[in-house]
Amino acid sequence: MTLLQQFQLWLVGSWPGWVAYVVPAIVGIVMVLVFLVVMVLVFIWYERRLLGRFQIRLGPNRLGPEGIFQPIATAVKILLKEDVIPAKADKVIHWLAPIIVFVPVLMIFAVVPFGQKAILADLNVGIVYVVAISSISAVGIYMAGWASNNKYGLIAALRVVAQVVSYELPLVLAILGVVLMAGSLSMTQIVASQHIPFLILQPLGFVIFFLGTVAEMNRSPFDLLEADSEIVAGYHIEYSGVKFALFFLGEYGHALAYSCIIATLFLGGWQGPFLPPILWFLIKIMAVFSVIVWMRATLPRLRVDQLMGFAWKGLLPMAVINLFIIAAEVLWLSEITPWLMVVVNFVLAGVLVLLWSRLFTLGGGRVEV
Amino acid sequence: MTTVLDGEQIAKEITEKFPGAVVSADKAAVVVMAESLYQVAEFLKNTPALDFNYLSNLTAVDYVDYFEVVYHLVSLKHNHSLVLKTRCYNRDKPVVPSVVSLWRSADFQEREAYDLMGISFDGHPNLKRLLLWEGFVGHPLRRDYL
């Protein structure tokens, strides 16, 4: 019984039916949107400062104390720019693409549990909903690349489709491992069943899922989609103004959404001693995001064929093996003690990673022309 | 230290193989006829004792009566160098054989000499203007341009 449902029951007593139906929905949506917008602004600020510290310089520190108004200034700047549409671009698709990229990101937040009973919609197929919705953004990105009537955008769009589709598979298999151990598809159940966080119980699953989400978010080291140094901003090369703001927001919204998902699935969601649950949730999200920014600041970029090789030859077999191991453990070992599973899983993760790093080469070579 | 080979010595060797090719020679350089430039260059490259496999610099100079194309050759193995020159007396359509098939470093340098001086290199696969845009009229580095 989530908080919103309790609110609704209270309303039914004293207000007409349609009010009790509409008002909790609006309240819930507004709260989720406020969380999203505020956290995206915080993420933008945090990333720029952290990136600056990695590069031995200060980040933006002029606007406001320690630069906390910088994201607002960025947002205002982008919104005030002129909306330029290339002459031969396909106008309808050009207009539709940013919306298709941005809206699914908003929709993921409907099933993220912020606290014990604080969730907008307690679906009992929560994680399947997340997987389904997050793949829609790829279509939007492809539309953006095509509609720009620009060869650079087209190359980027094709790379995106390849990348997103390849990394979906290991992602879903890693999620299946979590689902097997939790025993249910619902997000609240997954959080409730984590007496020991799944990070420790399934290290290999966590690594696969983490790399899969970094690839889905088109972030370094998988960011050949918007490789500044190669195809000059990739799919949003012809976008400016509000549409670019939607892409920009969509990228950080994606980062936020996937950080929330990782925190929910692997780090135990809002659980933790002493502090209120929402604070634990925020701490976990920021920790995951810090690691993502760290990867961006330090690692070079992978090439397209190396990326695909990594997904299909590296992550996918490991994800399948991981799934079988988890299934076997849940069947035979779960009565004994969970700590035995931890040890077995760590050992197996180490062995598999070592084996893969010896056996397979990253990417193709020269093509005979 | 890279030894600079004596031009007169090399001129003697060239005249043995190709009589009449050498126009003049002094301590600094060997001047050959434009028609026999390619054979002389090939001889200089393929003789094991000389082994000039590195074309360090190719340039053209406009002395008002004639154009002079200068080749600075180096041998990495023996560490000696030589200056080879050829002259072209036709002001309107100067033509010199190209040495691209011997030393690929001549590729861009001959294109530049064509672009800025107007000397055509016979046998160059892609003799287009390099530094100036297509459609530019004239050859700026000549002495009578401006």
Add this chain to the structure above:
Amino acid sequence: MVIKTEPFIINIGPQHPSTHGVFRLRITLDGEVVVDVEPIIGYLHRGIEKMGENRTYTQVIPLTDRLDYLASMTNNFAYVLAVEKLAGIEVPERAEYLRIIMAETMRISSHLMAVGFFLNDLGAMMTPVLYMWREREKLLDLYEMVCGQRLTYNYMRIGGVSHDVPEEFLPALKKFVAEMPRFIDEYDQLLAQNEILLARCKGVGILPRDTAINIAASGPVLRASGVKWDLRKADPYSIYDRFDFEIPVGTVGDNYDRYWVRMREMRQSVRILEQAIAQLPAGEVRAKVPHLLRPPVGEVYGHIESPRGELGFYLVSDNSIAPYRFRIRPPTLINLTALKDMVIGWKVADLIITFGSIDVVLGEIDR
């Protein structure tokens, strides 16, 4: 059913974050694979060779600054060496040592920039660049101490250098040289053994040894392909024969070897600097040269080992105050001849980093 495919032509245009200047490449792509490459240059052509014919020998020195603007003093150095060879002028000892110090610090500064931007093209978002620029800032401060400029120095003169270094220069330089080996270790640690870097650079963009000699490549590009040819040892100019240093030589000639050769060369430059500072004598810094120099009739080809290769000046003199012909041998233009060989069959991403590893400067290519 056979799907019809056709290669498409894309323009990596003059304005691009990764072309290191205004450089245009027309590439023909078949999917992601590069099929043909055609470089189109001339966007920065200023006619320096023609301008040189209308200026006195001393007035040409600031023109040479603008050639390879990332290593300006080496251009000055090559030009004044050529003129001194032509006119038979002797340079005082202290000036020679100061010139070597400037040339080697320029080599370090130029390689820091080249390696930093090579790693940036690979995708490590400016982090290696900013680490290397910490040291480059110290070098630029040193140059500002000496000649007041940070980019185009105009410090060398025919017969020596323009004026002596101030007192703060030598202690600051000693401090820099003492700290530098530790910083080079830090850069080595940053990314040299990174899995992704090795996967993207090893074996990519190979320039075979025979091709390298045939196209008259020079500098780190030639040495990475396995040819041990460095003008400082093969044809020593100025007083390089008094110093003890090694020449790093690569094996395969791929991008990783070019990066490796540049990192090692920085260490050797620090070695030369230590010896030069220890041996620096006192004395004059400029020989007595007439104000309007008239060299005897003749010609000269003076060349040095600049950070990018063999930079040469071919001067023809007819005993007047301006050179009759002023030709610049651009190392990077000639190194670029083999771009097509190095890149065909690889992908767009490899094209960008191979091009970055050749380390071009458009000022020198276009003159």
